[in-house]
Amino acid sequence: MSFTRRTFLIGAGSGVSLLVLTACTIDPKPDPSPTPTRTTTGLVPAPAAMERSAWGDDTLARGSVSYMAVGSTMEHREALGSALIDRVFFAGEATSTTNPGTVLGAQLTGNRAADEVTAASDPSERIAIIGAGAAGAEAARVLALRGFDVVVIEARKRVGGRVATVVATDWPFPVELGAWRLSPVTDGDVIAALEQLDVSTVSLDGAAQVFRSPTGETDSDPVSSTAMSTALQWAQGQQRDQSLDDSLDQSGALQTASEYSSGEVLGDELLLQHLASLATIYGADGSELSSWFTVDDTQPSTLVTGGMTRVVAESLEGVETFLSTTVVGVSYNERRVSLRLGTGESLSVDRAIVTVPLGVLQHDGIDFDPLLPFSHRTAIASLGMGTVDAVWLRFDEPFWTTDAVIWNLVGTDDLVTTWFNLEPLTGEPVLVGLVGGDDATRFELLNDDELTAALRETLAPFAS
Numbered sequence: 502m503s504f505t506r507r508t509f510l511i512g513a514g515s516g517v518s519l520l521v522l523t524a525c526t527i528d529p530k531p532d533p534s535p536t537p538t539r540t541t542t543g544l545v546p547a548p549a550a551m552e553r554s555a556w557g558d559d560t561l562a563r564g565s566v567s568y569m570a571v572g573s574t575m576e577h578r579e580a581l582g583s584a585l586i587d588r589v590f591f592a593g594e595a596t597s598t599t600n601p602g603t604v605l606g607a608q609l610t611g612n613r614a615a616d617e618v619t620a621a622s623d624p625s626e627r628i629a630i631i632g633a634g635a636a637g638a639e640a641a642r643v644l645a646l647r648g649f650d651v652v653v654i655e656a657r658k659r660v661g662g663r664v665a666t667v668v669a670t671d672w673p674f675p676v677e678l679g680a681w682r683l684s685p686v687t688d689g690d691v692i693a694a695l696e697q698l699d700v701s702t703v704s705l706d707g708a709a710q711v712f713r714s715p716t717g718e719t720d721s722d723p724v725s726s727t728a729m730s731t732a733l734q735w736a737q738g739q740q741r742d743q744s745l746d747d748s749l750d751q752s753g754a755l756q757t758a759s760e761y762s763s764g765e766v767l768g769d770e771l772l773l774q775h776l777a778s779l780a781t782i783y784g785a786d787g788s789e790l791s792s793w794f795t796v797d798d799t800q801p802s803t804l805v806t807g808g809m810t811r812v813v814a815e816s817l818e819g820v821e822t823f824l825s826t827t828v829v830g831v832s833y834n835e836r837r838v839s840l841r842l843g844t845g846e847s848l849s850v851d852r853a854i855v856t857v858p859l860g861v862l863q864h865d866g867i868d869f870d871p872l873l874p875f876s877h878r879t880a881i882a883s884l885g886m887g888t889v890d891a892v893w894l895r896f897d898e899p900f901w902t903t904d905a906v907i908w909n910l911v912g913t914d915d916l917v918t919t920w921f922n923l924e925p926l927t928g929e930p931v932l933v934g935l936v937g938g939d940d941a942t943r944f945e946l947l948n949d950d951e952l953t954a955a956l957r958e959t960l961a962p963f964a965s
């Protein structure tokens with residue numbers, strides 16, 4: 502089963518079907534309108550600046566984060582992270598079994614790969630690290646500290662990978678198009694590193710949120726987390742893994758949620774927005790996410806406002822790093838590793854750590870010779886690569902009146918329904934929208950003008 506905003510409501514039971522049908526009824530005799538109707542876009546001024554990501558379309562990422570697809574297991578992540586005859590090692594968020602899909606998870610795998618290399622070699626060896634993201638940078642930092650001769654090869658003209666900070670004069674602070682949200686509970690080490698580097702963050706502790714539908718609003722959502730935990734708990738007792746959507750449906754959680762309403766906001770609309778918000782973390786919809794391994798964690802926490810890339814760049818201080826250099830092939834035997842570069846040159850090293858994203862491996866971005874073992878190929882095929890995109894909008898002045906920091910749009914077909922209002926936190930009229938899963942794919946198809954127009958419509962319910 503797969504829920505779209507429309508089928509979800511129809512699938513939720515007869516009462517809700519009725520509601521959808523009622524909403525679609527056309528008034529046979531509309532009143533003539535004396536003045537032209539104002540389009541909602543007119544309520545929201547054009548933004549003074551916009552930055553947006555397109556990770557699905559990025560050939561050096563092919564997505565934003567790895568996720569547990571239905572049927573995948575943690576053994577797949579472990580298999581992906583296992584070394585090839587102690588010559589080629591793997592790191593990167595997708596190989597993390599404890600914190601996949603995060604900066605911390607990537608750093609931990611970089612650390613693990615550095616330990617594996619250390620155990621297999623002696624410090625006079627030359628080690629190549631493919632990729633200058635959080636995993637590659639951490640592996641490089643540790644190995645350089647241990648005296649290895651380290652070279653980092655990065656295809657982009659910048660370091661950071663999916664940590665992607667944009668610094669521009671028309672923005673009051675750095676814009677983050679990649680990782681940006683951290684949890685004080687699980688990401689304590691990253692937050693501590695940012696503090697040490699004097700990189701500013703803002704806390705979302707106690708930040709107000711609002712759930713606004715075209716017909717009303719509420720400031721709390723007491724149903725969707727309960728529905729999710731009911732479904733996930735129910736799924737644990739099933740013979741096989743299945744999608745989150747199926748578990749919500751078959752456990753009865755969807756039906757229970759659909760019986761709730763608060764003001765004009767309905768329980769199943771809240772649940773649908775909860776799934777959209779989850780998609781901004783995993784990059785996948787409920788129809789794709791495993792019920793056995795998905796953790797329902799949409800709780801916002803700390804936002805980085807002082808430039809997240811610093812944590813990666815700092816680790817690479819003093820390490821030989823080649824930018825704009827793509828590795829297209831990795832050949833290995835029991836004595837050496839040879840890297841074929843996009844330029845046609847090759848580089849021979851003692852060992853290599855591959856940290857390219859799962860999406861790149863899924864798209865055969867690197868040729869391995871000999872072929873990767875079956876366990877690696879199974880892992881690459883089984884794990885999911887999801888897409889999350891961000892859009893940052895700066896306005897000359899706020900057009901909104903709410904002080905809420907987290908805005909959720911419910912009961913709409915809009916693409917971007919999860920928003921952060923940075924004005925109460927920073928004093929700057931900046932809104933950040935996040936979108937994940939299929940909506941992110943559609944988001945990337947819009948050009949800047951189309952996206953701006955769509956977002957001005959989307960944000961109209963917040964205009965004073």
Ligand SMILES: Cc1cc2nc3c(=O)[nH]c(=O)nc-3n(C[C@H](O)[C@H](O)[C@H](O)COP(=O)(O)OP(=O)(O)OC[C@H]3O[C@@H](n4cnc5c(N)ncnc54)[C@H](O)[C@@H]3O)c2cc1C
Pocket residue numbers: 554556561562564565566592593594595601602603604605607631632633634635636637654655656657660661662663664678679680681682683826827828829856857858861866867889890891
């Ligand atoms: C929009 C978005 C939001 C996110 N939000 C959060 C968040 O809030 N909190 C959080 O903790 N995490 C978040 N993440 C996830 C986090 O960014 C990643 O888990 C982490 O940065 C991955 O690091 P990595 O080193 O594994 O991979 P990457 O950062 O992707 O590094 C791999 C590097 O390899 C390079 N590369 C690829 N192919 C080649 C090649 N053939 N040759 C040479 N180099 C190559 C790439 O350019 C890249 O620099 C988010 C990610 C995205 C995209």
